[in-house]
Amino acid sequence: MLVCMDKKNWFHLVRDYTERLVAIRSVSPGQGEIQVAQAVLDLLCADDLSAIYTASGLDPIENDPYQRQNAFVFLRGKLPVTLVLLGHIDTVDTIDYGSLERWAFAPDELAKRAEQLLASEQAVSNDVSDWMFGRGAADMKSGVAVNIALMRQLAMQAREEPLPFSVVLLATPDEENESAGVLQGVRFLLRLGEQYGLNYVGVINTDYATALYPGDPHHYIYAGTVGKLLPSFLCIGRESHVGTPFQGLDANLIAAELIRDLSMNDALCDAAGGLVTAPPVTLHATDLKTHYDVQLPFMAYFYLNILTLTTEPGELLETLRQRCQTVLGQMLQRIDATERRWQQASGQEVAMQEARSISILTYAEVYAETVQALGEERVRAALSDEWERWPGTLDKRERSLHLVHRLWALSGRQGPTVVIYYSPPYYPHVAATPGLLQDAITAVISTHPEQKLIQREYFPLLSDMSYLQLADDADLTALTANMPVWDDAATAPRPGSYRLPLEAMQKLGAPVFNWGVHGRGAHQRDESVQMPYSFEALPQLLYETIEQLALLLDETREA
Incomplete structure (x- = not known):
């Protein structure tokens, strides 16, 4: 007793x-x-x-x-x-x-x-x-x-x-x-x-x-x-000289629009058992420019802390895709209207242009598309090469970004695009x-x-x-397929995985x-x-x- x-x-x-x-x-x-x-x-x-x-x-x-x-x-x-x-x-x-x-x-x-x-x-x-x-x-x-x-x-x-x-x-x-x-x-x-x-x-x-x-x-x-998920967003714009901004698209603007909508948005709060999670917050955001020049930043990224009670990775991914499509569609319409007003104010002929568009893709979709075009062996080799370029102690969020960036370059695609993926931890x-x-x-x-x-x-x-x-x-398929540094092999983990x-x-x-x-x-x-x-x-x-x-x-x- x-x-x-x-x-x-x-x-x-x-x-x-x-x-x-x-x-x-x-x-x-x-x-x-x-x-x-x-x-x-x-x-x-x-x-x-x-x-x-x-x-x-x-x-x-x-x-x-x-x-x-x-x-x-x-x-x-x-x-x-x-x-x-x-x-x-x-x-x-x-x-x-x-x-x-x-x-x-x-x-x-x-x-x-x-x-x-x-x-x-x-x-x-x-x-x-x-x-x-x-x-x-x-x-x-x-x-x-x-x-x-x-x-x-x-x-x-x-x-x-x-x-x-x-x-x-x-x-x-x-x-x-x-x-x-x-x-x-x-x-x-x-x-x-x-x-x-x-x-x-x-x-x-x-x-x-x-x-x-x-x-x-x-x-x-x-x-x-x-629980917690860390969805991450690689925002790919289109390069241009700052004197001709309508010919490109600022990646920072894409990121800013998404952060404005997603961060502190109570529509993304999860509720269960009498508890409502705190709204999402942005934990990190930056463009990928490393020096000063007068080119529009054409790549930026950020990641978002989202707390969960019942929401699963696949469900959140689809919700974020839909919000991105809506928010960025409105942004592009605003840019189209701005360009028309600018042309009028500048005394230029208002030219009829094709409406701007932006693709919203997941990491898994870009990976599958690239494998279909180039073959699994070549894609794996390129990502392995990228992995080895960085020390094992590199922050896992940074390693994830490098891998997504490398995959994007390998895909041959052009922006504007947003690639959504997951970073650790989960x-x-x-x-x-x-x-x-x-x-x-x-x-x-x-x-x-x-x-x-x-x-x-x-x-x-x-x-x-x-x-x-x-x-x-628990269905974690969407998590593991969209987390570039995920490693579920039976062998010893790779440094940084x-x-x-x-x-x-x-x-x-x-x-x-x-x-x-x-x-x-x-x-x-x-x-x-x-x-x-x-x-x-x-x-x-x-x-x-x-x-x-x-x-x-x-x-x-x-x-």
């Missing part, structure tokens, strides 16, 4: 662990992620607890150029039913701290400068003493600290008697970049499951949650998580999954009205949880929940975690969830 510990003990332990982890710079990707993984393992194994764990250590991420590792410990219980405690140990950079950057990893020093830290921000409360500041304090080293405290408590109890069921703690790097840690974690959990005959009842991620409106008193638990959306872990969470929520706990479907922020399950009927362990994700199929610390300002300089709830109430609530899960398992066995 599990034994409850005093709530005040939770507070001091979690605060101490959080400060220790925040003090380590672990901006992703980088060497600091290696250091913080070792620190997590050291905290878990201190006081001779390493002998209690069934397994513990650092699991290397396959083919990782930074040689990073996941930290893990495993306690085998009386039953093969297994709960996973998940958290990521990396952070974003600290340049946003400005003059305070030297203290970005020092919560005590930032607390002394809270007035300066919040000078341009709206503080949640005039009293900041309940908040710990620092990069990673909320997102999410405090959540990892909660997991460490929970796991150590379980290990100490396992000294006396085996746990009712099995528990794994997994701390992963790279969540803020491309989730290499959790993708390795999927493979690790399957290996561990096969070795010990485990049955995963679910995953509790302890990433931060935040208020949904000013003065919001609630603490949120999320079942499932939002995050599958995950719906709520009923089961024993959900029942245990519901039971604990009902016994703590004072905490104002609310469960909602879909964690609204991008999360490693996306990779812990994948629906059996992108792949997901789709079959492993489906096989793992773990229900996912985010019940994390209460934070604010993630990825901003006022990032902070509310200590009373996060360091004291949360670990106790999670501990009670583990207790409740043990009771439900007993009832299931007796029935």
